[in-house]
Amino acid sequence: MTALPEIGTLMVDASRRDRVGEFRGVAGPYWSLRPVCGGQEWEAAPENVRPATPAERLSSGTARANARSRGEAL
Template sequence: MRHDASTVVGAVMVDRRNGKVGVVMGHVGPYVQLRPPRGGREWDVPPEDVRAPTPAEELSAKVAVANRRWGR
């Protein structure tokens, strides 16, 4: 299965169904697997329900990742 370039591992994406921001961890079957930026359990999202984040959503996710690294 071919995946959109925006759903490459490490990309920040948003689940359209619930508005949750996640980092692409991989692909299982037809699904994109997202994980919360601060870590936690992955969830599966159909590719048609994944969208690119707004600049504010992406910045917020990157800050969460940085804070996790620094133990905040």
């Protein structure tokens, strides 16, 4: 079994073209991820998810800051 990441950890879902999301918890056999810039959570199979690299975390942070400056992020 794959160890659970901490809530809020940035993860990459390879089954969704390397989409980055925050780990939100477990839903049955799936992990719930939430888009960094806000939006609807999605479920991913744990075997398709990996921790975000430092570059992916930086890119996600920049995207969130840009969205907030445009009034788009929650």
